[in-house]
Amino acid sequence: MKILIIEDERALRDSIEKYLEYQGFVCETADNFLAGKEKVAQFSYDCIVVDIGLPFGSGLDIVSVLKEMESKAGIIIISAKNALDDKLKGLELGSDDYLTKPFHLSELNARINAILRRRKFEGSKTIRFNEITLDPEAQRLTVNGQVVYLTEKEYQLLEYFIANQRRVLTKPAIAEHIWGDEYVQAGDYDFIYTHIKNLRKKLLDAGSGDYIKTVYGSGYRLTDN
Amino acid sequence: MLTGLYLFRQFNMQINERSDRELMTEEQGWIDYLETGLENGNTFILRTREVAVYPVNANPNAFPVIEDIADNTLKPKSGLPYRQLSQVVSIGDISYQIIIKKSQEQKAVLVTNFTRIMMLVLAGLFIVVIIFNWIISRNLWAPFRRSLQKIRNTELNKIQTLHFEKTNTKEFNELNSSLNDMRDKIYQDYINMKEFTENAAHEMQTPIAVVRGKLELLLQDHNLNEGQLQSVAEASEVLNRLGKLNQGLLLLSKIENNQYEPAASISLTGITKKYMRLFDELIKDKGLIVETDFKEDFNTRLHPVLADSLVANLLGNAIKYNYAGGTLLIMTSKTDYQITNTSRLEPIPQNKLFKRFNTSNDAGESSNGLGLAIVKKIADANGLQVDYHAKNGVHYFELKILK
Numbered sequence: 324m325k326i327l328i329i330e331d332e333r334a335l336r337d338s339i340e341k342y343l344e345y346q347g348f349v350c351e352t353a354d355n356f357l358a359g360k361e362k363v364a365q366f367s368y369d370c371i372v373v374d375i376g377l378p379f380g381s382g383l384d385i386v387s388v389l390k391e392m393e394s395k396a397g398i399i400i401i402s403a404k405n406a407l408d409d410k411l412k413g414l415e416l417g418s419d420d421y422l423t424k425p426f427h428l429s430e431l432n433a434r435i436n437a438i439l440r441r442r443k444f445e446g447s448k449t450i451r452f453n454e455i456t457l458d459p460e461a462q463r464l465t466v467n468g469q470v471v472y473l474t475e476k477e478y479q480l481l482e483y484f485i486a487n488q489r490r491v492l493t494k495p496a497i498a499e500h501i502w503g504d505e506y507v508q509a510g511d512y513d514f515i516y517t518h519i520k521n522l523r524k525k526l527l528d529a530g531s532g533d534y535i536k537t538v539y540g541s542g543y544r545l546t547d548n
Numbered sequence: 549m550l551t552g553l554y555l556f557r558q559f560n561m562q563i564n565e566r567s568d569r570e571l572m573t574e575e576q577g578w579i580d581y582l583e584t585g586l587e588n589g590n591t592f593i594l595r596t597r598e599v600a601v602y603p604v605n606a607n608p609n610a611f612p613v614i615e616d617i618a619d620n621t622l623k624p625k626s627g628l629p630y631r632q633l634s635q636v637v638s639i640g641d642i643s644y645q646i647i648i649k650k651s652q653e654q655k656a657v658l659v660t661n662f663t664r665i666m667m668l669v670l671a672g673l674f675i676v677v678i679i680f681n682w683i684i685s686r687n688l689w690a691p692f693r694r695s696l697q698k699i700r701n702t703e704l705n706k707i708q709t710l711h712f713e714k715t716n717t718k719e720f721n722e723l724n725s726s727l728n729d730m731r732d733k734i735y736q737d738y739i740n741m742k743e744f745t746e747n748a749a750h751e752m753q754t755p756i757a758v759v760r761g762k763l764e765l766l767l768q769d770h771n772l773n774e775g776q777l778q779s780v781a782e783a784s785e786v787l788n789r790l791g792k793l794n795q796g797l798l799l800l801s802k803i804e805n806n807q808y809e810p811a812a813s814i815s816l817t818g819i820t821k822k823y824m825r826l827f828d829e830l831i832k833d834k835g836l837i838v839e840t841d842f843k844e845d846f847n848t849r850l851h852p853v854l855a856d857s858l859v860a861n862l863l864g865n866a867i868k869y870n871y872a873g874g875t876l877l878i879m880t881s882k883t884d885y886q887i888t889n890t891s892r893l894e895p896i897p898q899n900k901l902f903k904r905f906n907t908s909n910d911a912g913e914s915s916n917g918l919g920l921a922i923v924k925k926i927a928d929a930n931g932l933q934v935d936y937h938a939k940n941g942v943h944y945f946e947l948k949i950l951k
Contacts, residue, residue, distance in 0.1 A: 338761030403753035425757035428764045491767040495788040505860040540778030
């Protein structure tokens with residue numbers, strides 16, 4: 324899976340690259356509009372992460388170029404502007420998602436995974452992690468071929484964990500991904516614990532390994548070693 | 549009034565002088581008559597209503613005495629005013645008392661009429677002067693009042709449309725041109741301030757994104773020990789708050805910049821139901837007793853983003869600051885939207901209520917101090933009124949549509 328990151332802020336570009344490479348993606352980068360446009364024209368990518376505010380041009384134009392080329396790549400716009408207009412324009416031009424800075428890298432990764440899955444026309448769309456299989460369309464979990472019933476939130480939680488497997492996920496990142504920004508407005512992160520406890524119990528009851536680990540003081544991690 | 553009095557006195561004096569002269573001429577006539585007619589030493593006595601001439605035993609006076617008297621002898625109690633001349637003169641060797649009276653009735657009538665006319669004229673004049681004064685001052689001050697009205701009605705975000713036009717008065721022109729200059733300066737400052745807030749908040753997003761990315765990567769490092777991991781996680785959480793704060797500030801400045809024009813009427817009741825579902829777990833977790841009374845939908849013209857923010861803030865606060873087992877009451881009607889909740893927090897003083905960064909110490913770290921400022925800003929920008937009061941541990945927020 325090849326990903327192009329077009330972002331002018333070096334430190335952010337590096338972080339994104341590093342995180343996505345951890346997750347098994349092959350990454351290339353461009354730091355301005357022209358370089359981005361060139362790479363897009365020359366090579367083919369599975370997903371393109373593009374900032375709107377770039378030197379020498381707007382990321383929105385890269386989206387237009389990709390659409391003209393009838394590229395099959397998924398597109399995620401990242402922008403410091405949380406402007407509805409930009410969001411709508413980007414989606415209208417054909418981008419698949421829009422993420423406002425500052426975002427969690429785990430969130431970006433999860434969204435890239437979701438886009439790639441949606442774009443994968445042939446083959447299986449299921450997500451596998453050892454004996455755990457997720458069917459995103461039906462939002463169904465099977466462990467060793469046996470269906471396990473999860474609540475909507477538990478399912479989303481598990482999907483998020485698997486997309487970011489082996490990475491530490493902080494409570495704010497989890498809360499924002501599953502409950503959204505506003506939820507944090509109404510409470511603290513304590514409620515995450517209950518959900519993770521329930522999910523863990525259901526997985527164990529179904530005979531799966533104990534993969535979700537608490538990382539003391541910082542968050543949770545799904546890992547098989 | 550003083551002029552009236554003065555005129556009256558002058559007029560009175562004139563009339564008195566004339567009648568006095570008449571009296572003296574008449575007396576002289578009588579003296580002449582006595583001197584020519586009484587050479588033979590006869591005495592003369594005359595007593596009529598107006599003239600009395602009779603001999604007396606008294607020394608002659610050098611000057612006649614002229615005075616006003618009221619004669620009641622003829623018509624009792626009528627008090628008719630008379631002007632009377634009396635003098636003792638010596639004709640030959642006999643002293644005569646001469647008394648001549650002249651009725652002042654005519655004069656009194658004249659004076660009364662004159663005074664009445666004068667008063668009427670003066671009063672008329674007075675009224676005319678007042679009216680003229682009023683009209684003149686109204687016209688004269690009209691440009692001033694127009695400017696004043698403009699200043700009173702203007703709002704800071706619409707100040708650039710304000711124009712103080714040229715008038716026919718030099719002073720007002722000076723005033724208006726100063727006001728125009730001031731408007732430009734205020735507008736410029738306002739724009740600068742707005743741009744600063746928006747740019748500052750906007751420019752901060754990328755650095756925050758960078759730091760957040762770096763911290764997230766650091767968390768993945770297997771070489772870190774527990775204490776280090778915890779530090780990174782804490783830093784990351786605080787950074788999260790900074791990000792939220794920044795987003796809040798951006799939202800505020802965008803509302804100020806009218807970047808959220810209302811598109812269509814939206815039902816806050818519907819949005820509240822949506823957030824009730826979203827917050828359902830929190831409500832259950834806290835064991836809150838929720839009562840809803842959605843009689844009618846509360847519809848108002850509001851941008852969807854702002855409608856979400858408004859409800860999320862009000863409902864979020866009502867849950868967050870509630871205690872376990874507390875109550876939450878939501879009532880909506882066509883004109884009213886009310887959220888009532890129990891809380892252990894002290895009532896918010898009215899003067900601090902909607903101020904930015906005015907969190908009570910009890911509110912804890914989860915508050916960024918912008919929620920209610922955002923609520924207020926959204927309400928103000930969209931013709932809503934937001935009221936708050938708290939009593940006996942029950943906090944009450946109400947939204948109303950302003951006419």
